[in-house]
Every structure is written in structure tokens, then in C-alpha cells.
Amino acid sequence: MERAYIEDVGKHIGEEIEIRGWVYNKRSSGRVRFLLVRDGTGIIQATTYSKGKDNPLFREFDRLTQESSVIIRGRIKEEKRAPGGYEMELAEISPVQISENYPITPKEHGVGFLMSNRHLWLRSSRQHAILRIRHEIIRSIRDFFDNEKKFTLIDAPILTPAACEGTTTLFDTDYFGEKAYLSQSGQLYMEAAAMAFGKVYCFGPTFRAEKSKTRRHLMEFWMVEPEIAYFKLDDDIALAEELVEFIVKRVVEKRGEELLKLERNVEILKKIERPFVKMSYDEAIETLKKEGFHIKWGDEIGGDEETVLASKFESPMVLHRFPAAQKAFYMEPDPERPELSLSFDLLAPEGYGEIIGGSERISNYDLLLERIKENKLPGEAFKWYLDLRKYGSVPHSGFGMGIERTIAWIAGIKHVRETIPFPRLLYKIYP
Numbered sequence: 001m002e003r004a005y006i007e008d009v010g011k012h013i014g015e016e017i018e019i020r021g022w023v024y025n026k027r028s029s030g031r032v033r034f035l036l037v038r039d040g041t042g043i044i045q046a047t048t049y050s051k052g053k054d055n056p057l058f059r060e061f062d063r064l065t066q067e068s069s070v071i072i073r074g075r076i077k078e079e080k081r082a083p084g085g086y087e088m089e090l091a092e093i094s095p096v097q098i099s100e101n102y103p104i105t106p107k108e109h110g111v112g113f114l115m116s117n118r119h120l121w122l123r124s125s126r127q128h129a130i131l132r133i134r135h136e137i138i139r140s141i142r143d144f145f146d147n148e149k150k151f152t153l154i155d156a157p158i159l160t161p162a163a164c165e166g167t168t169t170l171f172d173t174d175y176f177g178e179k180a181y182l183s184q185s186g187q188l189y190m191e192a193a194a195m196a197f198g199k200v201y202c203f204g205p206t207f208r209a210e211k212s213k214t215r216r217h218l219m220e221f222w223m224v225e226p227e228i229a230y231f232k233l234d235d236d237i238a239l240a241e242e243l244v245e246f247i248v249k250r251v252v253e254k255r256g257e258e259l260l261k262l263e264r265n266v267e268i269l270k271k272i273e274r275p276f277v278k279m280s281y282d283e284a285i286e287t288l289k290k291e292g293f294h295i296k297w298g299d300e301i302g303g304d305e306e307t308v309l310a311s312k313f314e315s316p317m318v319l320h321r322f323p324a325a326q327k328a329f330y331m332e333p334d335p336e337r338p339e340l341s342l343s344f345d346l347l348a349p350e351g352y353g354e355i356i357g358g359s360e361r362i363s364n365y366d367l368l369l370e371r372i373k374e375n376k377l378p379g380e381a382f383k384w385y386l387d388l389r390k391y392g393s394v395p396h397s398g399f400g401m402g403i404e405r406t407i408a409w410i411a412g413i414k415h416v417r418e419t420i421p422f423p424r425l426l427y428k429i430y431p
């Protein structure tokens with residue numbers, strides 16, 4: 001008998017097959033027993049009837065509890081009323097292990113409880129839908145850079161000798177008697193790689209010891225970071241727009257079922273198209289003042305402000321040219337107004353805020369050295385980075401897209417904690 005996955009049962013109508021999975025649910029109705037089995041690829045309804053006399057399958061059916069592991073065998077038929085549209089007529093039920101007192105029951109549980117049972121919560125259909133969308137988004141990003149744009153993937157190190165995005169959010173560790181830090185961003189290494197390969201990206205976990213307990217912050221998150229030689233700020237923004245549009249289209253096309261499960265309004269996603277609205281930091285401050293915010297030039301545009309700005313548009317929007325003083329040391333100043341940096345943030349609509357941050361990088365040796373000193377960064381650790389400005393320096397730009405924030409927006413999930421299999425949250429590192 002052939003073993004099949006539930007996602008493929010449609011190819012086996014009229015055949016007897018074996019499915020290996022877990023009990024999702026079961027119920028009885030008169031002489032019929034309904035077993036819902038999941039195998040990670042879907043859920044199938046399996047049924048058996050009592051035909052007047054004793055049905056030996058009922059004894060096995062009665063032993064099964066929620067999340068018991070089980071192998072079932074039987075004939076597949078079409079059944080419009082069953083979830084998925086197919087049903088198995090049970091010929092055999094073989095329990096593998098009987099689960100006792102599974103903690104997550106179909107009743108409502110608090111999120112704290114569910115998070116402490118994250119290792120089991122992953123089995124629920126909602127988490128399943130979110131993580132399948134995560135996979136699709138990651139796949140589409142790789143497809144975009146690998147196949148559409150012909151970038152080279154260059155992996156950045158995780159253990160690093162210095163900070164990239166400010167010294168206040170570093171996780172440090174002992175590296176044979178020296179201090180090392182978990183990477184906040186692979187960018188500096190991508191700059192070296194861009195000078196070698198022209199257009200590159202890295203895609204990996206990054207770490208921020210951010211004492212923020214918001215719906216947008218994780219201590220460990222995944223970021224994709226392209227870096228391109230001879231790219232100016234406008235080229236960089238255009239690439240970010242193209243990437244975002246590409247991802248949204250792909251998820252809408254391939255993950256309709258999951259979006260439906262999450263009750264995501266897909267019509268909103270279908271309307272997303274380039275070009276996105278561009279607004280300078282100066283204009284944003286003026287707009288926010290008109291909206292009644294007590295904000296002045298030089299202030300940070302925080303989460304609430306981002307929500308107000310971005311909710312004016314259906315597609316994402318781009319804020320650009322932030323004051324240099326509030327941005328990272330490596331950003332190229334605007335030649336027309338050196339108090340500004342050639343930087344941008346891409347904000348998702350519907351209140352999700354910044355999902356991408358990027359900039360043109362300083363290409364002049366002396367200016368970069370000055371910025372490293374001003375920021376009191378350890379000169380020794382940045383020697384190699386300065387080298388890039390000594391040997392064939394060129395204008396170059398890149399950006400970083402946070403995967404979890406992107407998933408939260410596209411899947412319509414309020415908090416990023418559900419968008420990563422095992423979130424690292426403030427003071428919480430279990431499971």
C-alpha cells in the first residue's frame with residue numbers, strides 16, 4: 001500500500017493509501033466515527049461506520065486522544081463536505097503513541113501560555129498558516145535576488161568584533177579572552193563583498209539587545225541585506241520597491257489558502273503596486289505637525305508617527321533623507337545639505353511601520369574615518385572597513401529588510417512573535 005501525504009490525496013481517489021500523522025480531533029455521530037488526522041501537509045477526515053455488529057476499529061478509535069500519533073489506512077474518495085474535499089474510508093487504525101493531557105485544547109488560551117508551549121503551539125492551524133507564509137516570503141526573496149536580479153549570496157559572519165548599528169544594542173560574548181558581539185547586521189561585510197562581486201546579498205539571523213517590548217521588536221530576527229556597487233540612493237529605493245512588490249504578488253499567488261485561514265484582507269494586498277509614495281523627512285515633519293503631533297525638525301519619527309504617515313496610502317511608502325545625527329555612522333551625507341543623510345525607510349501600510357532601512361554609504365576615506373572617531377568606535381576593528389575606501393572606492397548602497405515585520409504585515413498578524421518559529425523576546429528565552 002502506498003504511503004501518501006495529505007496534500008496529495010487528490011491523486012489517489014479510489015485507491016487504498018496509508019497516512020502517517022497525528023490526531024487533530026475526533027467526534028462521533030450515531031453509528032459514524034469521524035477522525036481528523038493531520039500530517040503537516042494538511043488535515044484529512046477519516047470515517048468508519050458500525051454495521052450493526054461490533055466494529056473492531058471503534059476500539060482503536062476510542063483509545064485515540066488529541067495529538068496521539070497514528071497511522072491510518074483506507075480508501076480515498078471525494079467528499080465535498082469534508083475539510084479539504086476528500087475523505088478516507090478507514091480500513092485500519094494503528095496508534096503509534098497515545099498522547100495524554102495535551103495542554104493546548106480547542107478552548108481559548110492566553111498568549112503567555114501559548115508562548116511557553118511554543119514547541120506544541122506550532123501544530124495549530126493558525127501557526128501553520130503563518131509559518132508557511134514565512135517560508136513563501138523567504139523563498140520569494142531568494143528567487144528575486146538569485147534568479148530575477150542575479151545577485152551573489154555572500155554569508156556574513158555572526159560573531160563580529162564591532163558594532164554596525166550603534167553600541168547600545170549589542171549582545172556580547174567571550175571570544176578567547178576578547179570581546180565579540182553577535183551581529184546586528186551583515187552590512188559592513190556586504191560592502192566588502194559588493195566590491196568583489198558587484199551585487200550581493202546576505203540573509204541570516206541578526207541580534208539586537210533592544211530593551212523594547214513592542215509588537216515590532218525581537219532580540220533575534222532575520223534580515224535580508226542586498227548591497228550594490230555603483231548604486232545611488234534612488235537606485236537603492238527603486239530596488240526595495242521592486243522587491244516588496246515581488247514578494248506581495250508571490251504570496252497572494254501561492255498562499256491564498258493560508259491568507260484565507262488568517263482572515264487576511266487579500267484585496268488590500270492585490271492593490272499594492274509601484275511606484276510607492278516618497279516623502280522626505282522634512283515633509284514628514286511638516287505633515288505630522290499638521291496632524292497635531294508635538295514634533296520638531298531633528299526629532300525621531302517613532303512608531304505612532306509612522307502609523308499616521310503610512311496610513312494615508314494603500315501601498316507602502318518611502319521616507320528619505322533623515323537627519324544624519326539620528327542615523328548610523330556609515331551613511332553618506334546629502335551633498336546639497338550635509339546635515340541630512342542619503343537614507344531611507346520603507347514603511348508598510350495598515351500601521352505596520354518600518355520594514356526596510358537603507359542608505360548610500362560613505363565612500364570617502366577621510367570622512368568615514370572622521371565619523372568612526374566621532375562615534376567613538378574602535379579604530380582597530382574598522383581598519384578593514386576603511387580599506388574599502390582606499391582601494392577602488394565607489395559610491396554604493398544597500399538596505400536591510402526585516403523578515404518578521406514583513407511577514408506580520410503581509411499575513412496581517414499583529415505581533416511579530418508569531419512570525420518566527422521560536423521567538424526570542426525581552427527576558428524570555430524558552431522554549
Ligand code: 4AD
Nearest residue numbers: 185187217218221225355356357358398399400402
Ligand atoms: O534599520 P536597520 O537597523 O538597518 C540596518 O541594520 C542596516 N545595516 C541594514 C542595511 O542597510 N544593510 O534594520 C533593518 C530592518 C528594519 O527596517 C526592521 O525591519 C528590521 O530590520 N529590524 C527588526 N526587526 C525585528 N526586531 C528588531 N529588534 C529589529 N530591528 C530592526
Ligand code: MG
Nearest residue numbers: 345354356357
Ligand atoms: Mg531602521
